Amino acid sequence: QVQLQESGPGLVKPSETLSLTCSVTGGSSSDYYWSWIRQPPGKGLEWIGCIYYSGTTNYNASLRSRVTISEDKSKNQLSLTLRSVTAADTAVYYCARPSLRFFYGMDVWGQGTTVTVSS
Amino acid sequence: EIVLTQSPGTLSLSPGERATLSCRASQSVSISYLSWYQQKPGQAPRLLIYGASARATGIPDRFSGSGSETDFTLTINRLEPEDFAVYYCQHYGRSSWTFGQGTKVEIK
Numbered sequence: 001q002v003q004l005q006e007s008g009p010g011l012v013k014p015s016e017t018l019s020l021t022c023s024v025t026g027g028s029s030s031d032y033y034w035s036w037i038r039q040p041p042g043k044g045l046e047w048i049g050c051i052y053y054s055g056t057t058n059y060n061a062s063l064r065s066r067v068t069i070s071e072d073k074s075k076n077q078l079s080l081t082l083r084s085v086t087a088a089d090t091a092v093y094y095c096a097r098p099s100l101r102f103f104y105g106m107d108v109w110g111q112g113t114t115v116t117v118s119s
Numbered sequence: 120e121i122v123l124t125q126s127p128g129t130l131s132l133s134p135g136e137r138a139t140l141s142c143r144a145s146q147s148v149s150i151s152y153l154s155w156y157q158q159k160p161g162q163a164p165r166l167l168i169y170g171a172s173a174r175a176t177g178i179p180d181r182f183s184g185s186g187s188e189t190d191f192t193l194t195i196n197r198l199e200p201e202d203f204a205v206y207y208c209q210h211y212g213r214s215s216w217t218f219g220q221g222t223k224v225e226i227k
Contacts, residue, residue, distance in 0.1 A: 104152055106166060107166045
């Protein structure tokens with residue numbers, strides 16, 4: 001059974017770069033789409049972007065200029081990089097797996113990692 | 120870009136009652152790609168419904184989804200204590216995903 005685990009620094013300074021990793025266990029990261037989603041404190045879910053097994057990526061238009069999603073197939077890991085962060089980027093960040101079986105509904109989620117942007 | 124608007128923002132109900140949650144799309148969408156999620160405090164979202172009306176693995180049959188084009192509904196029959204949570208609708212299209220802002224179902 002596929003499991004996802006996010007990791008990264010809990011605190012990032014304004015204007016710096018946020019880097020997170022999502023480790024995929026129990027399956028291959030090469031088989032599916034993979035997505036990053038975030039949730040600011042007390043607010044709703046925001047889709048950040050995705051990467052397909054072919055390496056193709058797509059991003060939320062509001063974040064496209066600052067975000068990069070990549071995959072390290074040798075480590076079965078996904079990465080999220082968000083540049084020039086501000087306090088508005090403070091959120092719980094999730095990686096999730098959209099599944100063709102569920103018509104691209106996201107059936108597997110990591111537990112999330114909290115990132116605070118503060119000096 | 121499709122915008123999903125959920126209503127009401129908060130639904131106050133008692134255990135045993137029926138909850139009806141609405142998700143309206145800014146333009147007609149394929150029912151195949153409309154999903155619903157449940158999120159409890161401190162937890163990741165859980166997929167409940169996909170394809171507008173199909174229950175995901177292990178989801179009790181008191182949860183049901185319906186709708187088409189721009190109007191979709193999540194119904195929870197006979198609310199159980201564990202059903203009090205926030206619910207999100209989501210749409211997939213052209214390699215991107217959009218979430219509604221959520222409906223909180225709280226105990227009255």
